[in-house]
Amino acid sequence: MVEKEKLSRREREKLMQREEIFNAALELFSEKGYHNVSMHEIAKRSEFAIGTLYKFFENKEKLYKALMMKKAETFHNTMMKVLDGSDDIITLIKKLISVKAQLFADNLQELRLYFAETRGASFNIKSGLDRDIRKMYQEFIMHLASVLKTGVQENIFRDIDPYHMAVALDGLANSFLFCWLENPDRYKSDTNVSIITDLFLNGVLSEDKKNSVSSARGDISKQGD
Amino acid sequence: MVEKEKLSRREREKLMQREEIFNAALELFSEKGYHNVSMHEIAKRSEFAIGTLYKFFENKEKLYKALMMKKAETFHNTMMKVLDGSDDIITLIKKLISVKAQLFADNLQELRLYFAETRGASFNIKSGLDRDIRKMYQEFIMHLASVLKTGVQENIFRDIDPYHMAVALDGLANSFLFCWLENPDRYKSDTNVSIITDLFLNGVLSEDKKNSVSSARGDISKQGD
Amino acid sequence: MVEKEKLSRREREKLMQREEIFNAALELFSEKGYHNVSMHEIAKRSEFAIGTLYKFFENKEKLYKALMMKKAETFHNTMMKVLDGSDDIITLIKKLISVKAQLFADNLQELRLYFAETRGASFNIKSGLDRDIRKMYQEFIMHLASVLKTGVQENIFRDIDPYHMAVALDGLANSFLFCWLENPDRYKSDTNVSIITDLFLNGVLSEDKKNSVSSARGDISKQGD
Amino acid sequence: MVEKEKLSRREREKLMQREEIFNAALELFSEKGYHNVSMHEIAKRSEFAIGTLYKFFENKEKLYKALMMKKAETFHNTMMKVLDGSDDIITLIKKLISVKAQLFADNLQELRLYFAETRGASFNIKSGLDRDIRKMYQEFIMHLASVLKTGVQENIFRDIDPYHMAVALDGLANSFLFCWLENPDRYKSDTNVSIITDLFLNGVLSEDKKNSVSSARGDISKQGD
DNA sequence: CATGAATGAGGGTTCATTCAT
DNA sequence: AATGAATGAACCCTCATTCAT
Numbered sequence: 017m018v019e020k021e022k023l024s025r026r027e028r029e030k031l032m033q034r035e036e037i038f039n040a041a042l043e044l045f046s047e048k049g050y051h052n053v054s055m056h057e058i059a060k061r062s063e064f065a066i067g068t069l070y071k072f073f074e075n076k077e078k079l080y081k082a083l084m085m086k087k088a089e090t091f092h093n094t095m096m097k098v099l100d101g102s103d104d105i106i107t108l109i110k111k112l113i114s115v116k117a118q119l120f121a122d123n124l125q126e127l128r129l130y131f132a133e134t135r136g137a138s139f140n141i142k143s144g145l146d147r148d149i150r151k152m153y154q155e156f157i158m159h160l161a162s163v164l165k166t167g168v169q170e171n172i173f174r175d176i177d178p179y180h181m182a183v184a185l186d187g188l189a190n191s192f193l194f195c196w197l198e199n200p201d202r203y204k205s206d207t208n209v210s211i212i213t214d215l216f217l218n219g220v221l222s223e224d225k226k227n228s229v230s231s232a233r234g235d236i237s238k239q240g241d
Numbered sequence: 242m243v244e245k246e247k248l249s250r251r252e253r254e255k256l257m258q259r260e261e262i263f264n265a266a267l268e269l270f271s272e273k274g275y276h277n278v279s280m281h282e283i284a285k286r287s288e289f290a291i292g293t294l295y296k297f298f299e300n301k302e303k304l305y306k307a308l309m310m311k312k313a314e315t316f317h318n319t320m321m322k323v324l325d326g327s328d329d330i331i332t333l334i335k336k337l338i339s340v341k342a343q344l345f346a347d348n349l350q351e352l353r354l355y356f357a358e359t360r361g362a363s364f365n366i367k368s369g370l371d372r373d374i375r376k377m378y379q380e381f382i383m384h385l386a387s388v389l390k391t392g393v394q395e396n397i398f399r400d401i402d403p404y405h406m407a408v409a410l411d412g413l414a415n416s417f418l419f420c421w422l423e424n425p426d427r428y429k430s431d432t433n434v435s436i437i438t439d440l441f442l443n444g445v446l447s448e449d450k451k452n453s454v455s456s457a458r459g460d461i462s463k464q465g466d
Numbered sequence: 467m468v469e470k471e472k473l474s475r476r477e478r479e480k481l482m483q484r485e486e487i488f489n490a491a492l493e494l495f496s497e498k499g500y501h502n503v504s505m506h507e508i509a510k511r512s513e514f515a516i517g518t519l520y521k522f523f524e525n526k527e528k529l530y531k532a533l534m535m536k537k538a539e540t541f542h543n544t545m546m547k548v549l550d551g552s553d554d555i556i557t558l559i560k561k562l563i564s565v566k567a568q569l570f571a572d573n574l575q576e577l578r579l580y581f582a583e584t585r586g587a588s589f590n591i592k593s594g595l596d597r598d599i600r601k602m603y604q605e606f607i608m609h610l611a612s613v614l615k616t617g618v619q620e621n622i623f624r625d626i627d628p629y630h631m632a633v634a635l636d637g638l639a640n641s642f643l644f645c646w647l648e649n650p651d652r653y654k655s656d657t658n659v660s661i662i663t664d665l666f667l668n669g670v671l672s673e674d675k676k677n678s679v680s681s682a683r684g685d686i687s688k689q690g691d
Numbered sequence: 692m693v694e695k696e697k698l699s700r701r702e703r704e705k706l707m708q709r710e711e712i713f714n715a716a717l718e719l720f721s722e723k724g725y726h727n728v729s730m731h732e733i734a735k736r737s738e739f740a741i742g743t744l745y746k747f748f749e750n751k752e753k754l755y756k757a758l759m760m761k762k763a764e765t766f767h768n769t770m771m772k773v774l775d776g777s778d779d780i781i782t783l784i785k786k787l788i789s790v791k792a793q794l795f796a797d798n799l800q801e802l803r804l805y806f807a808e809t810r811g812a813s814f815n816i817k818s819g820l821d822r823d824i825r826k827m828y829q830e831f832i833m834h835l836a837s838v839l840k841t842g843v844q845e846n847i848f849r850d851i852d853p854y855h856m857a858v859a860l861d862g863l864a865n866s867f868l869f870c871w872l873e874n875p876d877r878y879k880s881d882t883n884v885s886i887i888t889d890l891f892l893n894g895v896l897s898e899d900k901k902n903s904v905s906s907a908r909g910d911i912s913k914q915g916d
Numbered sequence: 917c918a919t920g921a922a923t924g925a926g927g928g929t930t931c932a933t934t935c936a937t
Numbered sequence: 938a939a940t941g942a943a944t945g946a947a948c949c950c951t952c953a954t955t956c957a958t
Binding site for chain 3: 825863890
């Protein structure tokens with residue numbers, strides 16, 4: 017993503033330093049939340065002087081914003097890449113959930129911060145972080161909707177507003193994933209992704225598709241009367 | 242809930258004052274989040290002296306916790322009451338969404354705080370607020386699951402784990418409601434509640450029930466072929 | 467001391483109330499020190515309203531001063547009364563130490579406050595408490611000196627400046643009494659008073675008196691060469 | 692005590708700053724007592740920002756304790772050093788009083804604080820300051836007692852409990868010194884030290900020594916018959 | 917250029933005092 | 938006259954930010 021070849025040694029070094037500050041800050045914010053972390057702590061953890069932090073980031077809020085935006089972009093891009101794949105729509109949805117599940121498993125703390133910004137009370141109103149992140153989120157939903165729309169056009173899905181389908185799919189995934197990550201004992205990564213997928217597909221697949229999509233029934237509905 | 246007849250004038254006054262502090266604090270916390278509101282501000286907004294605030298609430302954290310617990314209990318009780326109604330399961334679900342929609346419409350800001358505690362990064366860990374609120378939420382989900390279970394037993398729903406259905410229904414509702422409340426132009430309270438209901442029911446109704454539940458089809462699926 | 471006969475019921479009542487506030491305040495100040503006691507606490511302990519406290523005492527500092535002055539006067543008067551007795555000088559000194567010892571044993575905490583004002587850092591500089599108490603103390607020392615002077619004139623004591631003798635006697639007594647009250651295991655009230663007396667008398671008695679004052683030798687000096 | 696040669700410029704500076712805060716704080720505490728001095732005042736007097744104070748001392752109580760302990764140690768060490776000298780016992784006592792007198796003259800305000808902790812009402816109990824200081828004081832008394840004991844063994848003093856002699860000597864000195872320092876007009880450093888010494892020695896010297904110790908008579912007892 | 921000592925505004929909280937009832 | 942609810946100045950302390958080195 018970063019084109020190291022074109023940068024001078026000095027510039028590369030700077031980028032590395034920025035990265036190290038990022039990592040230290042992310043760790044701390046994730047552990048304790050924005051307001052319970054001081055610049056002092058970040059400086060110590062990143063092994064830079066406080067002044068150096070301010071060379072890279074105007075202030076604490078901007079640092080946090082940059083951090084969250086970076087994470088959000090990573091999440092965003094990861095999800096978007098799935099949407100841009102050439103899989104058939106059913107596979108794509110399965111992948112989407114699967115990738116999202118992995119994202120949750122790997123970044124639970126960071127996602128809490130992320131959701132605090134999207135759903136909860138933003139820590140950084142002034143910097144407009146919440147606005148920017150929500151915009152990205154909307155972009156993703158719209159893209160997902162456009163993909164789902166092809167499913168409707170191909171008669172795989174019933175004629176439901178694709179935007180609604182997108183919101184539904186995402187909401188379903190979020191609530192299950194949070195639920196599982198908070199009650200880790202309930203979570204078995206293999207079968208659980210399909211629970212979400214199946215619940216979603218059952219609601220949106222067109223009648224004549226239902227039988228042909230194996231996993232969409234057997235798993236969650238035990239009696240096929 | 243409060244028996245005003247039995248209280249002395251002084252006690253009524255106290256209750257009113259407490260309420261006013263509550264409201265001022267709730268407004269401010271909702272607008273800016275816990276850490277961006279000072280006791281000074283709350284005092285000013287509520288038109289009391291700082292000392293008076295401390296007569297009613299031991300400290301800022303306790304005030305916040307009392308606030309959140311009160312709101313959470315209101316939400317909780319409102320939703321629980323619906324579950325305890327004697328309606329048939331389909332009506333009950335519709336009511337649930339409808340009531341929840343109203344709750345969202347009336348308390349968007351407060352709900353942001355609520356979600357910050359349940360989903361986002363709550364770092365008010367000391368007071369155990371997040372634990373208490375999540376417990377209440379789990380209680381609700383379990384109760385909803387038990388109600389949905391009767392739907393499975395009566396063969397209205399397919400044989401899906403009721404807990405999963407509960408998580409799904411709640412997740413679906415949350416994401417739609419947040420979405421609409423952030424894009425108020427998309428929101429028309431009448432038709433939109435049924436979008437959530439229909440999406441959910443389509444995923445869980447047993448085959449032989451689908452035709453008999455009118456609203457569950459026509460609205461979202463325009464053509465059943 | 468207070469002539470109750472001449473006071474109306476109302477006035478007697480007031481006096482009683484004042485007394486109760488005094489006692490509550492004295493207890494608390496003795497337990498925790500001036501700055502660690504709030505008017506609230508005094509009100510609660512004395513079972514009066516805060517406002518009532520302020521009817522009797524202009525402010526906290528004045529209350530404390532009144533309190534300390536009263537205690538100081540009690541100490542002062544008790545000691546002065548001994549000085550005014552008609553005993554011979556040796557007996558008088560013994561009584562003085564004995565009475566002082568009893569005062570210390572009964573009022574250790576209050577005396578700590580008293581010494582904080584006379585010797586330590588006064589809590590109430592503004593009110594001039596330290597000045598007033600030190601004045602009383604000087605008065606006592608001067609009176610003691612005048613009594614000791616008769617001992618010099620009667621050739622019972624050597625020709626030492628009576629003021630010096632007074633300071634010496636008081637200093638001796640204070641340091642022993644504090645020492646014993648802080649190490650109560652060392653303290654046996656009977657013999658210890660005579661330790662102070664003997665030490666003092668040994669230093670000041672004229673040669674020809676030493677043999678005639680029995681207790682002044684045998685007790686502390688075992689070998690009479 | 693501090694090896695300035697081995698410290699870097701920065702370290703020396705730090706030490707100087709600490710010293711300046713110490714001095715400002717000591718002045719203020721001595722003038723007004725612990726509770727009547729705010730960190731704000733100390734900051735202003737020492738010409739540092741409040742934050743800087745907290746770089747050097749964890750909190751107000753720790754600052755006060757450090758202050759008191761330092762002063763107490765200085766007093767303690769100064770007195771102890773005299774005790775460890777190789778002088779004969781009479782000279783040693785004279786030196787002791789003389790050094791103590793100088794200490795009082797140079798540190799009257801600070802000594803008030805010190806006595807507030809040892810004798811008066813110390814309510815800095817949390818930090819254990821009073822305990823630590825009293826322990827040091829006891830140590831000094833015990834050491835003094837052990838030195839005086841040699842005087843008894845060498846038959847210079849009568850057979851009096853050395854601990855009692857120590858308490859007496861210290862108490863005598865304290866009361867005279869306080870008295871003089873509060874009535875500076877009475878004080879003439881030369882003759883007055885010998886007043887204390889003589890009073891003490893008169894009480895404790897063995898009979899056969901009294902004549903040989905010149906100063907112990909002539910000064911305070913004008914006629915020896 | 918990197919550093920981190922120094923800053924001081926602003927936070928939460930207490931409590932002596934007032935005054936309407 | 939007695940009350941105690943209400944007040945708000947002032948406390949201790951933190952931490953984002955600056956700037957001389």
